[in-house]
Amino acid sequence: MLTYQFDWSVVTSGKYFEWLVSGCKVTLQISVVGIVLAFIVGLLIAVMRMSNFRPARWFALAYLEFFRNTPLLVQIFFWYFGSYKILPTAVNDWLNSTNFEFAAAVIALTIYTSAFIAEDIRSGVLSIPKEQMEAARSAGFSFLRSMQYIILPQAVRITVPPLVNQFLNLAKNSSLAMTIGVMELTYQARQVESYTFKGFEAFTAATVVYLVLSSSITALVHLYDKRVLNPNRAV
């Protein structure tokens, strides 16, 4: 056995407990804002990807390929450090005076995850018989309205399980935000470790929080699925 003395009081009370709690809050904020935005952006990109308007389709294709095929960490650095080279000085000054670290992390996570969500939704749409779209169009609905009223409501219902996957990925990927100084849960756990060397305790606490957060997301979506979206679905 290790010659390691466990001391759980480090993470259950006092200063270090407060650090972990503040880390939880930030992780929760990133996750909630990120999930909502990623879902909306993912829907838009999915619709663009399937539209008959070529520039929109091409844009969506480029978006999907670019953001699905590059590492998230690189994207976070791109939005945080890389944006400096592109933006005018006045904008940079303003951004630097705000909590740009948080914003850059949310932007990166949203865009990265939305690319995966868009593809999941597209696969849901493809599973709807194409006669429905044809029927909607011949009944006088425009492409967007057919999507809005007929196709997407059904597609999203089918897509719920893979969407939960993407939401969970986003919540856990939020730990990468610590690389640009966002004080989220993993960052705080590491801070506690470097101050106290109680790494086992700090990361066990963080692991428990991630488990609770992930299970809550899964439970909430399944509850919504069961009560509202698919009351008749078996399991």
Added chain:
Amino acid sequence: MRKLITVALALVLVGVLGTAALAAPPADTLAEVKKKGVLVAGVKDSLPPFGYIDEKTRSIVGYDIDFINAIAKKLGVKVELKPVTSASRMPQLQEGNIDIIAATMTKNPERAKQVDFSHTYFFTGQKFITKKGTVRTLKDLAGKKIGTAKGSTSEQNVKKSIPTATVLSFDDYPQAFLALQQGKVAAVTTDEAILAGILAKAPNKAQFEIPNLQISDEPYGLGMRKGDKNFVDFVNKTILQMEKSGEAKKIFEKWFGPNTQFHLKRNFKITADK
């Protein structure tokens, strides 16, 4: 019940960490090192001049490494250097992957509960690196963002001396310095010797300076496993002898003296801690 949970969690963690964690570290490192004929040291490999990879020889050199070499020579064993980070050095020592930490580790009471420190072998203080002319007193940093690297004690000291400042910890110092160049932080803070190393490497060093604002004392110690008394005594004896013979001073001059880019004055001597 609490004990049971602790044991259960410990077992889970050990299982996750795999067999490496199961190999218990030796109780008497001094005897063990002599037996296997090699001293395994955890050192920094990207932090000139404490520990970094020499471009010509491709091996790790620096102030910390010279101390390890001297200790190994005294022991009559070979040296094996293992790169560690500020966050990984402690677990590596406790799991027995390394015998000693020589990685710019500041001695503080909380750490001393987990490791035994040698006498102070390097002494520095925490300062700031800023854009030239922007910071004269600590008040100039009030309410600003200040960058540093993860796993260090720099953050705590800033919060004490400038409570209104926000500290951003980046993965490593190059990123913190990039954030300073882009104006994302008003200053980068850590030990002066490390700042001097960053400034010496910076491409546009004329735009930056290290104002004379010291917010803490940073005594560095070599870290060894808790209760490893024979080894700690041996290391302490060795570095005190190095001070006496002038070897310790020579090592300082070699890495920080007037012939280097750092121009630091040696404002300390290796003495026995109380």
